[in-house]
Amino acid sequence: MSMAREVGKYHQTVKLRNGVLHLFANAEVLASLDRKVYKMADNNLRIPRNHFMSYTPDAHVSSGACVGTTAVWKMSDGFVSPSIVGSDIGCGIRVHLTPLHKRDLQDKKVRRKLIKRIEKYVPTKRIASPFRNIELERVVKEGIYGLPAEYLPERGDVSAVRSVTHLEHARFAYDMAALEILPERIWKQTGRELGTLGGGNHFIEIQHVRVDEGQRKIAEKWGLFDGQVVVMIHSGSRAWGRMLRSEYTNRIKDAMEMWGIGTRDPRLIYVPIHAEEGRWYLNLMYSALNYAVANRHMIAFGVRAAFQEVFGTDLEMPVLYDLMHNYALEETHRGQSMLVHRKGTTRALPAGHELNPEPYRATGHPALIPGSMGTASYIMVGAKSGEKNFYSICHGAGRIYARDAVREHVSVDAFAHSMNVGTEEEVVVNRWTLEHILTECPQAYKDVDQIIDSVVGAGLASVVAVCRPMAVVKGT
C-alpha cells in the first residue's frame, strides 16, 4: 500500500506483489478502506495473465474476491473466476417509472396499503411464486422470452415491446448442453420460485425523484420528473444460482487440483476460459443471468398489479432499465475481445457507446445505484472517461460491518431513528419490527453520498437523479 500512486485525485494505482490494482475513491473513502481488501486483490492477481483489476469505492471483503471488483482477462488466453462473479449470479437492479407524484403517497396509510398489496403478489416469506404456469426450463434457456406472453404487459409483438428492449439483456444465448449434466433435483427444487424476492439485501423500494439540474435534458428523455414516484427492485437468481454454485465449485476445484493450480485462499476458484470447465461455467452462468432478469421481471409484474389495485388499472409503469452487478460479460474494448468480471460493480456506458441497447444509444443507459435502506439511491449515466475502469462504477453503498457483526455495533433504536419512525416522513417497512432486518440498516453501510462523490469525481459517471425512499418491502 506504500506504493500507491495518484493518477488523479480520485484514482490511485497500487503496486502489489502480484500486480497493479486500480482504486477509485475520494480521500475520505480511501482512508477508511479495510486493509484486507488489498490482500484480497493481491491474491486475485495471482491468477495468470490478468489484464486489469480495480476496486470501486464501495469495495469490501467477500468470499474469494471483494465486492466492488472489476477484473478483466482477454478472451483469447484468459481466465474466468466464478469467485469474481459472486455467488448470486445475475443479481441486479430494475427501476420502473410511475406517473404518480410523491404527494399521492404523502399519507402513511397509503404507503402501508401499497406494500401490503405488493406482498400479495410478490412472496417475501415463502418461496412459492403465485405465477404457476411459468416453465423453469424455458426461462433459463430464453430469459424474458421464455415467459408466457400474459406476463409481458405490452402484449403483441414481443420483439417490439419495452419489456425486452429497455434492459441490459433480455436473453443470453449459450450452449444449453451445459444444463444436461445438472442433477435432476436442481430442476425440482427451484421450479416454483420465479417472481419471489429473496432475503438479505434484496428489496422493493418506493422512492421519489429529484432530477439533477445538470442532467435535466437526459432525465426528460428518460421520462423522469421532479417529485415522481418510482419503484426500485433488487434481486437475483435465487436458488437456481445457489444450486449451480455447488455443482461448478466442486467441478472447478477438482480441475484445479488436477492441474496443480490455486492460491492461498481456497475460496478463490478460477479456470481458463477455453478449458472445458471454463466454457461449462460460462454457459451455466448465462442460464442464471436469464433466470435473474426474468425473476426481476416477474417481481415487477407483481408490483404493477399491486399499484393498479390501489391507483386504477390505467396506471402505466414502464421499466426504465434492468441491469446486473454480478456477472462476467464478453465485451470488446479497444478492438480486443475481453471477459469483464463485475462482482458488485455496475456497467455505466456513456452516450454513443455501441454496447448500449438501442433506446439508450444516444444518451447512454441509466445506471441504477441503490443506497442502503433509508438513504438515497441514484440514477446515473456513464461518462466517456469511464473507459479507464472498463465502464464499471459502484453497485451501492458497500458494507462496513459483515452481516453477523452488525448487532454488536448498531441498536434497533438507532435504526428506527434513521428510518424516521414515528413521523409523517417515516420510511414504511413491511416487517412488524426492524429487529428482523437490522443487518440491512444504513449504519451497516458506508455513506452512499461519499461513494457517489468518488465515482463522479473520478469521472466514471454523473448523477441524473437522486431517489429518496418512501416505503420498503424486505424478504426474510
Place this chain on the structure above:
DNA sequence: ATGTTC
C-alpha cells in the same frame, strides 16, 4: 446471497 451456512 441461499429451499437460510462454503
